[in-house]
Amino acid sequence: xxxxxxxxxxxxxxxxxxxxxxxxxxxxxxxxxxxxxxxxxxxxxxxxxxxxxxxxxxxxxxxxxxxxxxxxxxxxxxxxxxxxxxxxxxxxxxxxxxxxxxxxxxxxxxxxxxxxxxxxxxxxxxxxxxxxxxxxxxxxxxxxxxxxxxxxxxxxxxxxxxxxxxxxxxxxxxxxxxxxxxxxxxxxxxxxxxxxxxxxxxxxxxxxxxxxxxxxxxxxxxxxxxxxxxxxxxxxxxxxxxxxxxxxxxxxxxxxxxxxxxxxxxxxxxxxxxxxxxxxxxxxxxxxxxxxxxxxxxxxxxxxxxxxxxxxxxxxxxxxxxxxxxxxxxxxxxxxxxxxxxxxxxxxxxxxxxxxxxxxxxxxxxxxxxxxxxxxxxxxxxxxxxxxxxxxxxxxxxxxxxxxxxxxxxxxxxxxxxxxxxxxxxxxxxxxxxxxxxxxxxxxxxxxxxxxxxxxxxxxxxxxxxxxxxxxxxxxxxxxxxxxxxxxxxxxxxxxxxxxxxxxxxxxxxxxxxxxxxxxxxxxxxxxxxxxxxxxxxxxxxxxxxxxxxxxxxxxxxxxxxxxxxxxxxxxxxxxxxxxxxxxxxxxxxxxxxxxxxxxxxxxxxxxxxxxxxxxxxxxxxxxxxxxxxxxxxxxxxxxxxxxxxxxxxxxxxxxxxxxxxxxxxxxxxxxxxxxxxx
Numbered sequence: 279x280x281x282x283x284x285x286x287x288x289x290x291x292x293x294x295x296x297x298x299x300x301x302x303x304x305x306x307x308x309x310x311x312x313x314x315x316x317x318x319x320x321x322x323x324x325x326x327x328x329x330x331x332x333x334x335x336x337x338x339x340x341x342x343x344x345x346x347x348x349x350x351x352x353x354x355x356x357x358x359x360x361x362x363x364x365x366x367x368x369x370x371x372x373x374x375x376x377x378x379x380x381x382x383x384x385x386x387x388x389x390x391x392x393x394x395x396x397x398x399x400x401x402x403x404x405x406x407x408x409x410x411x412x413x414x415x416x417x418x419x420x421x422x423x424x425x426x427x428x429x430x431x432x433x434x435x436x437x438x439x440x441x442x443x444x445x446x447x448x449x450x451x452x453x454x455x456x457x458x459x460x461x462x463x464x465x466x467x468x469x470x471x472x473x474x475x476x477x478x479x480x481x482x483x484x485x486x487x488x489x490x491x492x493x494x495x496x497x498x499x500x501x502x503x504x505x506x507x508x509x510x511x512x513x514x515x516x517x518x519x520x521x522x523x524x525x526x527x528x529x530x531x532x533x534x535x536x537x538x539x540x541x542x543x544x545x546x547x548x549x550x551x552x553x554x555x556x557x558x559x560x561x562x563x564x565x566x567x568x569x570x571x572x573x574x575x576x577x578x579x580x581x582x583x584x585x586x587x588x589x590x591x592x593x594x595x596x597x598x599x600x601x602x603x604x605x606x607x608x609x610x611x612x613x614x615x616x617x618x619x620x621x622x623x624x625x626x627x628x629x630x631x632x633x634x635x636x637x638x639x640x641x642x643x644x645x646x647x648x649x650x651x652x653x654x655x656x657x658x659x660x661x662x663x664x665x666x667x668x669x670x671x672x673x674x675x676x677x678x679x680x681x682x683x684x685x686x687x688x689x690x691x692x693x694x695x696x697x698x699x700x701x702x703x704x705x706x707x708x709x710x711x712x713x714x715x716x717x718x719x720x721x722x723x724x725x726x727x728x729x730x731x732x733x734x735x736x737x738x739x740x741x742x743x744x745x746x747x748x749x750x751x752x753x754x755x756x757x758x759x760x761x762x763x764x765x766x767x768x769x770x771x772x773x774x775x776x777x778x779x780x781x782x783x784x785x786x787x788x789x790x791x792x793x794x795x796x797x798x799x800x801x802x803x804x805x806x807x808x809x810x811x812x813x814x815x816x817x818x819x820x821x822x823x824x825x826x827x828x829x830x831x832x833x834x835x836x837x838x839x840x841x842x843x844x845x846x847x848x849x850x851x852x853x854x855x856x857x858x859x860x861x862x863x864x865x866x867x868x869x870x871x872x873x874x875x876x877x878x879x880x881x882x883x884x885x886x887x888x889x890x891x892x893x894x895x896x897x898x899x900x901x902x903x904x905x906x907x908x909x910x911x912x913x914x915x916x917x918x919x920x921x922x923x924x925x926x927x928x929x930x931x932x933x934x935x936x937x938x939x940x941x942x943x944x945x946x947x948x949x950x951x952x953x954x955x956x957x
Contacts, residue, residue, distance in 0.1 A: 321438075326345050327564065328348070329562060331545055331549075333573070334570065342561055346459060346463045349460070349462060358478055362485035363484075365485070366486060367409070369511055372441060377405060377407075406444065407444055408432040410447050413451050415431060450462070453491055454484060468484070478514065479501060482501045483504075497529065505519040542622035542623075546628065567770040568766055569768050572765075576614045583883045584617050584883055585620055600625075606859075607858075609759075609761070611761035613764060615859075616628075616631075631745045634742060636738060636741055639841060642694055643815075645736060646815070648709050649690065649708070651805065656689065656932075657932075658689065659688065659689060664676075664700070665704075678700065688914070689914075691913075691930070692914065693705075694819065706736045711736050715731050715740075738840065745763055751860070753803050753804075754853075755855065757802055757806060758806070807905060813836050817834065818928070819839070820835045824877065828850055830888045832897055846871070850877055855898040859887055859888060902931075906933065907931070907934065910929055913926040913928045917941045922942060
């Protein structure tokens with residue numbers, strides 16, 4: 279009877295203890311369970327994923343990410359990698375309901391024994407499901423309330439999702455050191471390989487990281503602990519674990535997509551523009567695939583050509599000359615090469631797109647085009663004679679040619695091919711300063727709202743960027759069309775959907791990812807015949823004028839040199855039929871380059887680049903518009919070769935109604951000084 283009474287009392291104690299436990303649990307759920315986050319959104323898990331920037335040939339340039347992560351679906355995770363994490367983190371994962379009562383009991387016992395001096399390590403009892411709850415929804419504060427919320431969320435997650443889905447969440451979200459989140463990113467960071475290629479030893483190493491992700495001093499010891507746990511759980515044999523424990527861990531110091539330094543200026547321009555148009559969250563966390571326009575072999579050639587010239591000049595100097603080069607397709611604006619300086623590491627300032635500098639004689643083609651548009655022919659005569667008493671506003675000055683000589687009456691073509699200043703001043707006076715500057719504005723070289731429409735601006739004292747200058751010259755060869763610089767061909771989201779195009783515009787691409795057709799929404803900037811005459815003159819500047827250093831054997835090249843006052847900045851802009859490139863050289867704080875320096879340096883960079891860029895291309899002469907008449911003329915007099923055969927004979931392009939000059943008189947009078955007007 280006493281035993282039965284004792285048993286009844288004991289059962290009552292167990293019953294009321296159980297009831298109290300249930301009541302307590304209900305109370306805790308009532309208190310802490312009502313304001314918990316909405317865990318159901320994890321059904322469509324889309325974690326932050328790195329955006330990747332690719333060159334035109336598909337090679338990876340760089341990753342943009344706040345958290346490095348490569349999403350791996352559960353079906354693609356190697357079984358041994360899953361088993362390693364189960365053994366290390368949650369041996370009862372497949373059977374518990376979200377919290378592990380057995381694990382809690384074991385942890386309480388171990389911790390109690392440690393308090394009484396037994397050699398036991400402090401241990402926790404958080405399951406993988408609880409870690410998912412904490413990582414997604416809760417803070418890491420060590421409070422009872424947080425642990426209760428964590429347990430409630432874990433129970434709810436287990437009721438809503440499969441074990442495989444919970445593991446997918448866990449193994450893609452967990453921080454594993456070196457800015458790597460998830461096993462996919464960690465495999466690349468530590469071993470430079472995908473998870474499918476990980477060895478047993480490497481799987482065990484990754485599974486050891488959650489406890490101390492940034493401490494690799496005990497990497498081998500922790501790896502071997504995980505291997506022992508895998509043996510205890512029956513995941514691997516003792517022999518396999520022993521072999522894996524002897525495997526050397528070749529851990530990278532921190533793998534990332536190491537972009538070659540030659541590509542950094544271009545990549546930074548892409549990043550800066552997409553950050554503005556897409557926003558930081560989209561760019562850094564949405565796993566975009568960005569296909570850029572850069573052509574690796576051309577980029578390497580451009581950087582090599584620029585740095586070769588800078589090295590030659592800077593040898594033995596303390597103040598370092600800087601420069602830039604940019605190359606693009608003049609018909610589409612696709613930038614195929616860009617370097618904004620000698621070293622991005624030393625200075626990220628992009629001198630191709632951010633540096634505004636005086637452009638000197640590179641403005642002359644726009645001034646001369648304005649004359650061609652007004653009826654001048656390439657052989658119209660301009661006087662090259664001293665100008666004295668020239669006053670503009672309160673400034674009295676005397677224009678000079680670079681060689682300090684005067685040639686008398688010379689054809690417009692010869693004046694531009696040899697970049698003579700005095701005839702250019704006279705030409706500006708004839709067509710009007712505003713008309714000369716308007717041409718540069720129309721082609722995008724100068725801004726449309728320039729406050730000072732004076733002669734010096736028409737002669738190149740205005741400032742612009744190398745990129746704007748190259749875009750302006752592109753219109754000479756592309757039919758007078760306005761184009762935008764294009765750094766990006768297309769952008770795909772993480773699901774492979776094309777969502778965007780070049781820089782600030784969103785464009786529709788066809789299913790086969792062919793570029794959209796260019797939409798011309800404005801009239802040409804100039805008539806095709808005037809444009810061709812300008813191209814022909816610039817071709818002459820390279821073949822026999824100031825741009826001889828830019829010649830490329832076997833290819834038709836046109837271009838123009840540019841030098842500012844005191845040789846503080848030097849330029850060359852040149853092009854073939856389908857490729858244009860511009861080069862700028864100068865100090866960041868403008869000062870003279872010194873004796874022997876000049877635009878030939880920039881032309882030399884251009885030629886070095888174009889020799890590589892055109893090496894495998896057939897020569898393509900420039901397209902000739904309808905209605906042009908070609909006549910052989912004397913380069914010096916502009917008369918037909920039949921009437922003036924002495925000297926250099928060239929072929930000239932005339933518009934309908936234009937003709938060669940009359941034969942020159944036998945006795946040419948000497949030019950006298952001419953007093954210039956005030957305008």
